[in-house]
Amino acid sequence: MRDFRLYCVGESGNCFKVALMLELCGYAWQPVFVDFFGGATRGGQYREEINELGEVPTLEFDGKRLTQSGVILTYLANLSGKYGGKTEDEKLEILRWMLFDNHKFTSYYATLRWMVGLQKTGDPAVIDFLTKRALSAFSIVDKHLRARAFLLGDEPTIADFSLAGYQYYEEETGIDRSAFANLNAWSQRIAALPGWKHPYELMPRGLDVATNK
């Protein structure tokens, strides 16, 4: 059995995507806390040796390291034979949603949540820019899920775990989620999968719960 070590921080939905997949696949793994909010990924040893992109998560095993949540999800799907689609068409459809997630769905929303929900700073024009783009991405996914249980159809895949990364955090972002009924039902469907755990049950938090610092 591989000894998986996940460099992560609880507040990162990108880390949660991978932590959830490891958990649902039943792999033995341990979190390695990265002091993201203290600047650990911005330079120094982490950036030089562990992840040149300056991001979490990084998955370490057998003396090698993988970075980018979409890469790690794909690797684990190949390894486990689970949640990765069967045909080439399904694999390309998964990739389509993971790319959209990185470009527009997680991307704008995670930055918005960082500014509004965690840092509690940010220029109003930038917040407006991010809000409009997050709403547009939410609308597209909500519409796609109108007639589907999961992004590809009846069964969950790593595309769902990727897009669901930031769906379970409670901070205020200014987005009115009540407008996205299909998205909410889908999030709850994922949270009902046997073995699902909340990000903070899987990974250590980097911010003090009382002060957010």
Place this chain on the structure above:
Amino acid sequence: MRDFRLYCVGESGNCFKVALMLELCGYAWQPVFVDFFGGATRGGQYREEINELGEVPTLEFDGKRLTQSGVILTYLANLSGKYGGKTEDEKLEILRWMLFDNHKFTSYYATLRWMVGLQKTGDPAVIDFLTKRALSAFSIVDKHLRARAFLLGDEPTIADFSLAGYQYYEEETGIDRSAFANLNAWSQRIAALPGWKHPYELMPRGLDVATNK
């Protein structure tokens, strides 16, 4: 031989990524002009029937359609056996860069170029936000290319074609490219590949050259 039809517009570097790959693989293909600047992707038939994500490019062949440039590049690499890497490690490394491209490299820069270079509008705070993030992404790739001809090493792959999508447009963006010598050398190396053509040689433009409207 498949009859590839690429829904595209010349100003879109995301379309260029695919057009270049089709060209370098020697496939027969034709561009199908999408009036992106006239709003064709924002609703109506294109969004309902061709691309629910409201984006270009879309590749059409054999009665099916693929969307997201990274998906199309992966499909064409599988089909042609070219530019897609050989081992699982290489394929995952390609995916790593394509995800980073969608999240941070093309993403912020293309939006910046859209605002500053094409629309010539945009809130200064948003432009500052995008500029800082584009510069950070450029620095990461420039550093990675310090000791490599292409992103994976000696040979070009679809990861290069993805990140190079917006490197050949001339509009002002406020980014000082002289600070990125490795990135510039790499762009020129790609432009020197046999069969390379400029985006405007491959695809019809959507904006009037004289007025940008």
